[in-house]
Amino acid sequence: MVDQRSDDPSAALARYARARKKRILRERIIEGVLFLAACVSVLTTVGIVYVLLKESLVFFTKVPIWEFLTDTEWTPLFAEPRFGIWVLMSGTITSSLVALSIAIPLGTIIAIYLSEFAGHRTRETLKPILELLSGVPTIIYGYFALLFVTPLLQRIYPELPGFNVLSAGLVMGLMIIPYVSSLSEDAMRAVPMSLREGSYAMGATKLQTALFVVFPAALSGVASAYILGISRAVGETMILAVAAGMQPSLSFNPLEPAATITSYIVQVALGDLPHGSIGYQTIFAAGLSLLVLTLCFNLAGHWLRRRFREAY
Amino acid sequence: MSRPLDPAEVRALIRRHRRWDLMFGILGLISLAIGILTLLTLFIDMAITGIPRLSAEFFTSFPSRRASQAGILSAWVGSILVMMVTAIVAVPLGIAGAVYLEEYARRNWLTDVIEINITNLAGVPSIIYGLLALGLFIYTFGLGQSILTAGLTLALLILPIVITTTREALRSIPQYIREGAYACGASRWQVIRHHLLPYGTPGILTGVIIGLSRAIGETAPIITIGALTFIAFLPPVPFTGEPPAGLFDWLNSPFTVMPIQIFNWTSRPDPAFHQNAAAASFVLVFMTLGMNALAIWLRYRLRKNIAW
Numbered sequence: 001m002v003d004q005r006s007d008d009p010s011a012a013l014a015r016y017a018r019a020r021k022k023r024i025l026r027e028r029i030i031e032g033v034l035f036l037a038a039c040v041s042v043l044t045t046v047g048i049v050y051v052l053l054k055e056s057l058v059f060f061t062k063v064p065i066w067e068f069l070t071d072t073e074w075t076p077l078f079a080e081p082r083f084g085i086w087v088l089m090s091g092t093i094t095s096s097l098v099a100l101s102i103a104i105p106l107g108t109i110i111a112i113y114l115s116e117f118a119g120h121r122t123r124e125t126l127k128p129i130l131e132l133l134s135g136v137p138t139i140i141y142g143y144f145a146l147l148f149v150t151p152l153l154q155r156i157y158p159e160l161p162g163f164n165v166l167s168a169g170l171v172m173g174l175m176i177i178p179y180v181s182s183l184s185e186d187a188m189r190a191v192p193m194s195l196r197e198g199s200y201a202m203g204a205t206k207l208q209t210a211l212f213v214v215f216p217a218a219l220s221g222v223a224s225a226y227i228l229g230i231s232r233a234v235g236e237t238m239i240l241a242v243a244a245g246m247q248p249s250l251s252f253n254p255l256e257p258a259a260t261i262t263s264y265i266v267q268v269a270l271g272d273l274p275h276g277s278i279g280y281q282t283i284f285a286a287g288l289s290l291l292v293l294t295l296c297f298n299l300a301g302h303w304l305r306r307r308f309r310e311a312y
Numbered sequence: 313m314s315r316p317l318d319p320a321e322v323r324a325l326i327r328r329h330r331r332w333d334l335m336f337g338i339l340g341l342i343s344l345a346i347g348i349l350t351l352l353t354l355f356i357d358m359a360i361t362g363i364p365r366l367s368a369e370f371f372t373s374f375p376s377r378r379a380s381q382a383g384i385l386s387a388w389v390g391s392i393l394v395m396m397v398t399a400i401v402a403v404p405l406g407i408a409g410a411v412y413l414e415e416y417a418r419r420n421w422l423t424d425v426i427e428i429n430i431t432n433l434a435g436v437p438s439i440i441y442g443l444l445a446l447g448l449f450i451y452t453f454g455l456g457q458s459i460l461t462a463g464l465t466l467a468l469l470i471l472p473i474v475i476t477t478t479r480e481a482l483r484s485i486p487q488y489i490r491e492g493a494y495a496c497g498a499s500r501w502q503v504i505r506h507h508l509l510p511y512g513t514p515g516i517l518t519g520v521i522i523g524l525s526r527a528i529g530e531t532a533p534i535i536t537i538g539a540l541t542f543i544a545f546l547p548p549v550p551f552t553g554e555p556p557a558g559l560f561d562w563l564n565s566p567f568t569v570m571p572i573q574i575f576n577w578t579s580r581p582d583p584a585f586h587q588n589a590a591a592a593s594f595v596l597v598f599m600t601l602g603m604n605a606l607a608i609w610l611r612y613r614l615r616k617n618i619a620w
Contacts, residue, residue, distance in 0.1 A: 023499060026501070027499055030501045031412070031416055031500075033408065034408045034409070034411055034412035034416060035412050037404075037408030037409040037412060038408070038409040038412040038413055038417070038426055039426070040405055040409065040468075040471065041409065041429055041430050041433055041471060041472065041475070042425065042426055042429050044433060044444070044468050044471070045429050045432070045433060047444055047448050048436070048440060048441075048443075050448075051443060051444050051447030051448055052440075052443065055447060106343045106346060106347070109339055109343045110340060110343045110344055110347065112340065113336075113337070113339075113340025113341070113343065114340075114344075117336070117337050117340055118340070126344055126348070129348060129351070130347050130348065132351060132601065132604070133347055133350065133351055135525065135526075135600060135601065135604055136351075136354065136529070136600070137528075137530070137531070137571055137596055137597070137600060138529070138531065138532075139571045139574050139575055139578075139593075139596075140358070140529075140574070140593045140596065140597060141354075142575070142578065143358075143574065143578045143586075143589055143590070143593055144358075146578060147578070147586055148357050174346075174350045177347050178347075205329040205330070205332065205333050206333050206336075207332050207333045207336045208329070210336075231435050234437070235436075235438070235439065235440075236437075237437070237438070237439045237531070237532035238531045238532055238575065241532075241575075242575065242578055262437065262439050262532065265439055265442075265443070265532075265536060266439070266532060266535050266536070269446075269535050269536045269537075269538055270535065275451055283443065284447065287439070287440055287443040290437060290439075290440065291436065291437075294435060294436065297435075298432055298435050
């Protein structure tokens with residue numbers, strides 16, 4: 001391109017300086033926009049905390065927090081409402097314990113098997129198939145727990161009610177297996193080969209190496225896999241809402257129906273509670289308890305990762 | 313010092329340990345089989361119960377009081393519209409956020425806060441997002457129980473997934489690509505626009521599809537915002553109403569989605585509705601697994617064209 005003014009070097013320089021300024025400005029604007037996009041996640045957290053605290057604070061002016069933590073009944077929609085969060089908490093704890101008693105042993109065994117015993121081909125085909133377990137929508141697991149697993153369990157134990165924590169918890173445990181196994185396996189595979197070689201050189205077998213060398217070395221990763229499994233179990237909603245019934249009772253018996261924090265929120269949302277009523281506020285107080293619970297597990301996970309980190 | 317072992321004892325010891333190895337191998341296989349058999353049982357049970365109900369009418373009928381006439385028309389249309397909103401919001405936001413964190417962010421406390429925050433958000437139960445939407449989108453911003461609210465809620469829910477996978481995709485691009493582009497005089501944004509985003513596309517797309525396949529199966533947050541379960545009409549067709557306001561009528565429409573319809577049918581006592589639930593579950597599983605398969609295929613196809 002031949003420019004008429006190109007013989008004048010000072011004009012060319014000035015044009016160059018303008019273009020440069022424009023370009024720098026454009027780059028600044030783009031960076032600003034990208035920064036704002038990155039801040040959306042922070043705003044989400046702020047929004048969650050704000051909404052939960054705002055409604056819960058109103059709730060706690062009507063119901064003393066002491067009563068909330070110590071009462072043994074949860075009947076917020078009765079004429080004489082009682083608000084004991086432990087009733088819902090017991091359902092959450094029972095169902096999570098049932099789920100974890102399936103997911104943690106099976107997930108750990110699968111992780112050790114895939115990382116230390118299985119060949120490359122087996123691992124590469126079976127791992128994605130297993131991960132499909134966590135890709136199935138949870139509502140379908142709810143259907144499966146209510147209409148397949150419960151009738152199956154009733155054949156073994158006929159007195160089992162149609163809604164129970166046991167079958168919901170079992171199905172939930174199966175769903176959580178891939179969360180535990182995939183992360184644990186990644187952690188075990190990250191253990192350097194030299195540790196295994198050292199162990200084999202001492203005459204240890206595969207199993208001994210896996211259990212006494214690789215597993216302890218990967219403990220921080222395995223622990224965070226467990227934590228992830230626990231927080232999935234605690235926050236799981238639909239399986240419990242469909243298959244565990246929604247009857248609040250302060251009991252740790254998995255053979256009975258129970259309400260959990262999450263299924264209570266679903267139950268209230270299905271009904272038609274006016275905005276601002278105490279029933280409406282209870283779901284935010286319940287949600288806050290749930291958030292605090294999962295936050296505790298996340299913090300425990302951070303701590304465990306630091307505490308047991310092995311540097312190679 | 314104990315006496316030296318004689319060879320027969322050593323051989324017995326080795327045999328015993330080999331047996332332990334073998335037993336653990338079998339235990340591992342059994343555990344894997346439990347997981348995979350569960351998946352198979354789930355599919356087979358759904359297929360046996362549901363497939364007889366799958367017909368053209370099932371896809372083109374509205375929900376009904378009579379189980380044999382009920383269909384999933386409003387549910388699958390609602391699911392697709394909500395997914396559109398979710399994708400339109402979550403994809404640009406997620407990619408932009410990831411580009412900022414990976415390519416621009418300096419190491420300071422603010423970046424640390426954003427990163428820790430994203431990790432923690434990924435662990436927040438989905439029902440909490442429903443409460444956020446109820447308190448914020450519905451009662452503070454007044455968006456109502458609409459397609460827009462549901463789409464925004466699910467977009468916030470999958471944002472951490474999109475951000476994390478996009479960052480991984482960007483991180484896997486070798487540093488010399490950036491250096492080469494800078495050496496030719498490209499600005500930072502030009503490097504991103506012309507090199508990093510195109511090369512990162514397979515990874516980014518995988519993340520987006522996995523995020524959407526998670527969103528399409530989410531039930532709890534949608535129930536929490538109070539989506540109706542009995543919707544016997546369709547939202548207006550997007551972008552066809554009177555311009556300018558009519559173009560966005562569909563965003564404010566009440567709606568139902570596949571998981572809600574399944575929940576509704578599952579919680580009825582009549583077994584005929586359970587059959588409908590199985591059929592709808594079958595369709596939903598095909599949608600999610602189809603999306604996952606698409607993600608795997610895309611990653612494979614697009615990766616083949618890039619040779620670092």
